[in-house]
Amino acid sequence: MKNPKCQVRIRVPDSKGYKRVSTKTSNLQEAEYFAQQLYDELSLHVKAGGALNSKTFAQVFDEWATVQQSIRPTSQGGKWDSTIERVRSYALTYFGSMKVDKISAKDFTEYWLWRKVNFSKKPPTNGTLRREKTCLVPLFKFAKAKGYISELPDFNPPKVKPSKRPTFTPQEWKRITRMAREWVKQGKNKATWRDWTCRGFIPLL
Secondary structure, eight states: OOSOOOEEEEOOTTSOSOEEEEOSOOOHHHHHHHHHHHHHHHHHHHHTTOOSSOOBHHHHHHHHHHHHHHTOOOTTSOOSHHHHHHIIIIIHHHHTTSBGGGOOHHHHHHHHHHHHTOOSSSOOOHHHHHHHHHHHHHHHHHHHHTTSOSSOOOOOOOOOOOOOOOOOOHHHHHHHHHHHHHHHHHTTTSTTHHHHHHHHTGGGO
């Protein structure tokens, strides 16, 4: 090379792989100082839960989507197309340029608020956002397996309020008891009529 530059390869405890970068200098002392500074920075980064070779969410998404589509079926034996598309539609837009190992619970809290006002057809319900979270989990598990993150973030999606069915109206209750009696009469000539009777009169209790 006409202008050779020193390269540095760093390995940090509790992390996977190596970090290889150019020091952009041919001076050995300057290169050593650069390497020491970089090691200290990466060591603190890893201790804080980051990865040695950090990637953006968009880079991890592209890698994950390619692998999922070409190799593995879903746990139910289906395709990943709908899961990938759901992540692509919103999470990729929001998290795309962010370093995947820097995405925290706080970022997800802000993301869910952002999703409430960013949609294509109608505002998403909390149930929709929780289903979206289940699509994001495989991506972050992939990132962890590849060493891009050390732990899964806390997705903390909005809670879904339980909705109870309202009690029967008097008209509905009359219809239920009437139909139960008719159902019992239909089985009068059957060997299992006693069972029919017990089942048919449960609504009358």
